[in-house]
Amino acid sequence: MASLLSSWPWESFGVYKYVLYGPLIGKVIYSNAWLGINQDSWCLHLLILFALRALVHQLWSSFSNMLFLTRRRRIIKTGIDFAQIDREWDWDNFLILQAFVGAMACYVLQGLGDLPKWNLLGCLIALLLHVVVSEPLFYLTHRLFHKGYLFENYHSLHHSTVVPQSFTAGFATPLEHLVMCLVMGVPILGACLMGYGSLGLIYGYMLFFDFLRCMGHCNVEVFSHGMFEAIPFLRYLIYTPTYHILHHTEKDSNFCLFMPLFDLLGGTLNKKSWDLQKEISQGKNDEAPDFVFLAHAVDVISSLHVPFVFRTFASLPYSFRPFFLTLWPGAFFVMLAMWACSKTFLLSFYNLRGKLHQTWAVPRYGFQYFLPFTKDGINDLIELAILRADKIGVKVISLAALNKNEALNGGGTLFVDKHPNLRVRVVHGNTLTAAVILHEIPKDVKQLFLTGATSKLGRAIALYLCRNDIRVLMLTPSTERFQKIQKEAPPEHRHNLVHVTKYQAAQNCKTWIVGKWLSPREQRWAPPGTHFHQFVVPPIISFRSDCTYGKLAAMRLPNDVQGLGMCEYTMERGVVHACHAGGVVHFLEGWKHHEVGAIDVERIDVVWEAAKKHGLTPVSSS
Structure with a gap:
């Protein structure tokens, strides 16, 4: 049986817990709309405070997740x-x-409406009470919560968080x-009660309390060590993020609320606090990665799917949410700003x-890759990222979908040719993409329809399948490009590659x-029961209810990812x-070659087996 007050009564309510604010909202509406008076303004202040306090936590979360x-x-x-995000979901x-x-x-107090907007003396009294009463009260009770029954049944929940963030402050x-x-x-x-209260005091104290x-x-050191060296006693008047994080990593020290003075008086001050704070504030805690995946945004709305916007939303597969339309203007402005003064982050x-x-x-963003005048600028950014990775000692840098576009840079060939002495391996990863798509095709398929047939992936897929005696209808308007690919196939298998120029040619083929990208009109040529495998970015829209649509080729990372x-x-x-x-497989295998340009068909099975060896599994079978 759970201990008393160890869980929230509305724990199972989900998002419906906000209905509990209903009485406050109702009272505000009733007082202002029906009675025409403002006697219950305190209800409105409580609601405003809820919104502002939540905003403080969110802004700190956004800041700490701005890893750049x-x-x-x-x-x-x-x-x-x-796991941590899920635990702290209802922070x-x-x-x-x-x-x-x-x-x-x-x-x-007979309502906040009688209080003045500001009273300086009241603020000074509150500050004095905070130092004399609140700080020692928190210090003593905090130490009690670290003992026996109280820690095991109550405070251990707060300390279950490995990497504290602003939301962890409310997780208790x-x-x-x-x-x-x-x-x-x-x-x-x-x-x-002394008669010196004010609205400014209530708002200011509570918001500043949450801010601290x-x-x-927040897990980010925000103070300069020089400030504490210039004024040594200041280190006992205000704690630092490093000081508090030490309490989470070595839980029997640094118990104070905001003032380390009480840890000093209580003999619980961690001796490493100042040296570690100095080390981290000087930026000595940085670490160069071994592997980098160079991504890009798809569109303005999907660019909000990042941890520094909403951590919880980023932890779920992206899907459009109507309320994001309210954030679109801000996201669009950020897009323009990044376009003007951009830097890989x-x-x-x-x-x-x-x-x-x-x-x-x-x-x-996705559409920018198709504007002719942006080509050089995008390549400059990708090149800058590759050179930066090379400089700091990255072993492998893998290029996301449009960053390796054939028309943009030849699948990464441009950078390897321009910088032949690169130590970092540049990888487009398309060999494994081809392998995933190929292993999704049912074994009994004898004929399929392929669009984008002369692209890097299309070429490799067509050549691999024809060698396995599968007839491939290759859609391309260019006879020359088709014939070039056909000549790469072994002579005894070339008849399996068939050149087609219209979608009507696939009206009896159920594997596409x-x-x-396919429009609704083009999709209608597929017979009922067709399954659309795809490697197009962005993915095609599911217009046909009588057909099935595969997702973009993907793999599940090994279980030991942290x-x-x-x-x-x-x-x-x-x-x-x-x-x-x-790219991950390339790094784990320690391969020394670049994977750029055309896909080596001979390596498709090699890469596939290496992926399975390292615990990566295709989504369809995981």
Whole structure:
């Protein structure tokens, strides 16, 4: 049986828990719309405070997940995994509890409407009460929560988080947050009962309280060590993120709320606090990755599918959400800003086999790759990323879909030819992509239809299948390009490659491999029961209800991957595009060649077997 106040009463409500704010909303509407008075303005203030406090936590989360800004000052270098995100999903439960407590306090104080907007003396009194009462009260109760029964049944939940973030500040049991209500309430209630309360005090104190709590949990050192060297006593008046993170890694030290002075007086100050803070604030905690996947955005809306926008949304496969339309103007402005002054940035990272794997992103969107005047600029950005990777010691850099477009840079050949002495291996990963698509085709298929037939993938797929005596209808308007590919096939198998120029040729073929976007009109030529395999970006839209549509080629990462907390576009958790997986296999195998340009058909089976050997599995069979 669970201990009293160790779980939330509305734990099973899901998103419906916000209905609990209904009485406050109803009271605001009733007072203003029906009674025409503002006697219950405290209800409105509680709702505004909920929104502002949630915003404080979200902004700190966004900041700490902006790895392109914070990577050198990260304290714990491990990534935030899906398990932690799921545990902290309902981090804001404490805001509902404190709204209830605040409502009761407002009745005691006869409503906030009678309070002035500002009172400087009240703020000074609240500050004094915070130092004299709240800080030692939190310190003593925090130490109690680290002992025996209280830690095992209550506080251990908070310490189950491996990599603290701003949301971790709210991740605790109801009992702990009731104590926190007391800690926060003493300065506010004290000032109000003395007749010096104000709205500015309530808003300012609560928001600043949350600001400091989130700062301590953000896992990014924000203070310069020079400030503490210039004013030594300052280190006892304000804690740092490094100071608080040490409490999570070595839990029997650094118990203070915001002022390390009380750890000093209580003999619980971790001796490593200042040296570690100096080391991290100087950026000495940075680590060069061994593998990099160079990604790009697909469109403006999907660019919001990143951890520094909404961590929870990024941990789920991308899907369009109507409320994102409200964020579209801001995302569009950011797109223009990145276009004007762009730089490849770090998006996410994970650890595999003890090696650091990072995802970098080129600040370009799908449609920009098809504008003639952007070609050189995009290639410059990709080249810059490759040279940077080479400089810092990256072993393999893998190019995402459009970053290796044949018309853009010849599948990466441009960079390898331009820089023949690269130590980093440039990989397009298409060999494994071809392998995944080929192994999805049922064994009994004797004929299929292939669009995008003369692309890198189309060519490799056609040549591989014809060698296995499968008849391939290759759709291409160019007879010359078809004949060039046909000549690469062994003479005894060339008859399996058939040149077609119209979709009507496939009206009796139920297996389509799509490498070129299909309109509804083009899809109608497929007979009922057709399955569309595809390697086109973006994927084709499922217009036909009597047909089935495969997803882009993908593989599930090995089970020993650590710190992975972001879904790659529409892929499931732990699943990456096959070209990403191809780069991972290249790195794990320690291959020394570049994988650029045309796909070596002879290596398709080699790469496939290597992927399986290292624990990567195709999504369809995982």
